[in-house]
Amino acid sequence: MSEASTGGESLTPFTAVLGDQRHEIYATLAARGTVHPITLPAGAAGWLVTGYIETRALLSDPRLVKGGWRSGAFADKLPEDVARGTYMTMLHTDPPAHTRLRKLVTSAFTRRRVEKLAPRIQRMADDLLTEADDAGPVDLISVLAYPLPINVICELIGIPEEDRADFRAWTQPAASPGIYSLEEYQKAVTSLLEYGRGLIEKRRSEPQDDLLSDLIAARDDGDGLTEDELTSMIFVLLLAGHETTVNLIANGVRALLTHPDQLDLLRRRPELLEPAVEEILRHDGPVQNTLPYRTTEPVQVGGITLPEGATVLFALMAANRDDEHFSSSATLDIARGEQTHIAFGHGIHYCLGAPLARIEARIAFRTLLDRFPALRLAEPAHSLTRVPSMILNGLSELPVYLR
Template identity: 45%
Template sequence: MSLATPADSPAVDPAELVKDPYAVYARLREQGPVHAVTGTDGLPAWLITRYEDVRHALADPRLSLDKRNAAPGGYRGMALPPALDANLLNMDPPDHTRIRRLVSRAFGPHQVTRLHEPIRRTAGRLLDAMAPRGRADLISAYAAPLPITVICDLLGVQEEARGDFRSWTEALVSPDPEHPGRAGDAVRGLLGFFTRLIADKRTRPADDLMSALVGLRDEEDRLSEDELTSLAFLLLIAGYENTVHLIGNATLALLERPDQLAAVRADPGLLDNAVEELARFDGPAPLAIRRFATEDVPVGGVTVPAGSTVLLSLAAAHRDPRRFTDPDTLDVTRDVTGHLALGHGIHYCLGAPLARAETRIALSALLERFPDLALAVEPSELARRPSMRSRGLLALPVRY
């Protein structure tokens, strides 16, 4: 991302934005609430940086998720086939309302509570495998397999069918500019994966969410075939990707701050609030999903023209001192009510209760099993994935 106007805006180094987005966004936030930028696709966009403006924009119906509201030639996102593109992240009401209502019950607090024990068992099994080694990459050994196991179990994906899922997801979320063909390969792999999964649930329905969704399509005609496939795609991607990096970022933040780690160890009752603060402090999504202005929209004294692509910086909003006192400090006792890590308004994260439960259980089990858990490398040696839209660690070497 680079600044296009105004002329006196500070330059934005993409590498610095990956390494430390908070310092970059702090400069932008203090200079002004809204900036005209050049997005990662090389096209113009408007970046909103202050908490109140971001919160309002997240719920503003004039800012649409439907790509058809982009100005002609004004948006160049990843090209997905209709069978993967017809999902909630590209929809406004009434379609968004209809489809969200169909699946919201599966992710409600009562249903998620039933998953707590299976999540604990999965976490325990992964930690058992780690224990004898004394050292591990916490991402590949724990933070990644835990949520993929949980969401695949929920949807009814057989274990032998999960092997390529992480590599496909990585290729889509964090494309490698040196190997541009991998993203296309991932799209084809995922489309084939979901086509086979749906066919399997049609012939062998079971007591799982995917079978229920197929029933909504085939028996009640409440989903189109593309909507069914896209919904399965979104549930797996969203249920996996953000939770992996929330667990990884949270663990690193605690290991780098012994006082906060000690507070959580001394009072496990702090974990629920700690998860909220950790999501604010270093969440997995620096930017919300892009929006498109359906009319001229005034934001912070600036008029965003109709058809413009709008980027909402959650990372900047969460470090805004106008909303959070001493925002660059991690404080697991902080009243973090109103953070935006899981969204706001009608597009609030459908899987928020599940993401919270997985992160809390993952951290609790990890800290209980390994009381001497520590980084196995210097923090400066840790590498982040090369993405400005998804903040996660490539690896997190630990010893115990």
């Protein structure tokens, strides 16, 4: 069982799934201090940092590192070729390797480049909602929040439409090691790895106008991408490129529908759409915690000394509701004006796909509200469940009436 222990009481945010239980647990932890001993889902001991100031400071502290591919979940239990082909990512590496890998894909995710995708994203959203339009309840995750970002990132990478059906079965276990068993996790990441290797082979013989073809060309032109780095890049772009946006869209719709005053304000003042997305990211973001970091020497935080070699997670959900930094932090206020949340992380591992997630969310929210003025939950908010996870914060489904 994954747990944080303080004062003899164990709290388990990773497996708290009903309603707002997860937020309540993080709030209880944060009220007790800024750092807590914790047992990770795979059984290892670690530390959980909940304070906003401490999180921002330590995410830029060179004494906390990732550690390379061997730091990936179950890396010591997976076959080495699977671990290397999965974890040679920006999320698991440190400079200079991290700098080189990030530089190769940064241009694909700049705000200017992403804004050019807006018309295509809008057409996708329109088509999905036209197909979903029904008088009865629909699961908004199945009809919009999942297919929109998975199709966007797959088009960007160059994954054919006919190959996308299997990804949901692979990406959920791949994003939640320890919540899923080693066997389930290994099956999922191996499937993704084998698919990535096959796709690379196809793109090498038949290049297309897509990101993967560009990355292959960079490798073959001597820019240093190895085969393991290519497959790892596909892995991280698929997971980080859609799972977080699924959660952002679904969590955002739930937040707006459970705060009718804020929904009404957004309908009356559509210019608040962009700050509304930022407030949703702060209020109920798509990510619970960062991937683990490791200390290279003893580090003082919150009156506690984390020893050298300690595993450290940063609770972004808790930091974004830190009352020391955000006034009325538990309140959704789309006109708040404070846009200093860290829902996308901080420091060199700040989410590369943040501009893409933001524009997908804005288009999804605007299209939903414009087309369906009677949009409402089909079940009480307190009965909705979240997916068990150490990293992600997403709903298992979001039943709504569109009309």
